[in-house]
Amino acid sequence: MKNLLESLVENNRIHVSEGKVASYIPELSKTNPSDLGICVVGLDGKEYGAGDFEKKFTIQSISKVISLMLALLDNGKRNVFEKVGMEPTGDSFNSIVNLEVKSPDKPFNPMINAGAIATTALIGGDNQEEKSERLLEFTRKITGNPEINYNEQVYLSEKETGNRNRALAYFMKSNGIIDGNVEEILDLYFRQCSIEGNCRDIARIGAMLSNDGVIPWSGERVVSREVSRIVKTIMVTCGMYDASGNFAVHIGIPAKSGVGGGIMASVPRRMGIGVYGPSLDEKGNSIGGAHVLKGLSDELDLSIF
Structure with a gap:
C-alpha cells in the first residue's frame, strides 16, 4: 500500500500547477501550492502515508461533516432537516442567489455554507465557550488526536473577511431558519473551519464513518x-460542491473537500482516506488530491457504485 501511495503522489504532482491556492481568505494564500499528500487508514487500524501527509492545514469545509454529526446527535434527524435540506445544488458553495431565490425556506444541504451555518447553529451548549469546546473535543475523539486545535490566525482571517457568510446568516435569521445570536453562530462557524489537522486526522474520521460510526x-x-449513513450519503451527493456528480461518476467514494486543500473520503467497510493539496480547481476542490483519489479508486476498485 505504501508503495502505491508514493507512486500516486509522485505521478500526480504535475497537476498541482493547474490550480491555485485559495486567496479570498488571506491566511490561506500563504500555503505552498506544490504540497501533495495522502494517508489511508484501514478498519484494522493500519495507517499508510505518502508525500506531505503530515503537513498541517485547516480543514475548512470538511468541518461541516463534524458539525452535522454533532447537530444530529444533539437534535435528531427530524429537527435538523427541518432547518436544512438534503438535496444537491448546481450552484457554488457560497451562493446567495441559491438561498434567496431557489430555496428561501431553508438551505439546500449541510455542505454548502448557508446549510453549514444553519447546522452549526444547532450544536448544543449553554454558552459559546461550551459549544466551541464540545466541537473541539468531538474532533479530537474521532481523530484520536488530543493535540487538535483551532488555528488562531486563520480563524481571525476568516472572521475579518467573511462578509458573504454574514449576509447568508442574517438572511436566514430574517427568515427564521436560524435562532440565537447571529454573530455568535458565525464565530463558532469560523472557528470550526479553522480546525487544524493533517491527512492522518481526516483519514481517521473517514475510517470511523466507513466503520458505521465505530472508531476502528x-x-x-x-x-x-443511521447518522453515519446519512453523513456518507450527503457526502456523495453534496460533499464536493457543484462537482459532486462528476466526482461520483469518476471516483465513486463518499468525500468532503475543503478550500484549505483537504479531501476526506470514506469507503464503506473498507477504509478512510485523507488527501491534502492546497492547489484548487475552479470549484474549490484540491486538484492534485482529486487525481490521487481517482488513481487509488481505479487501482483498488473503491467505487461504491
Missing part, C-alpha cells in the same frame, strides 16, 4: 449507524 482503533461507537 478503540472500538468505541461515537455516532449511530
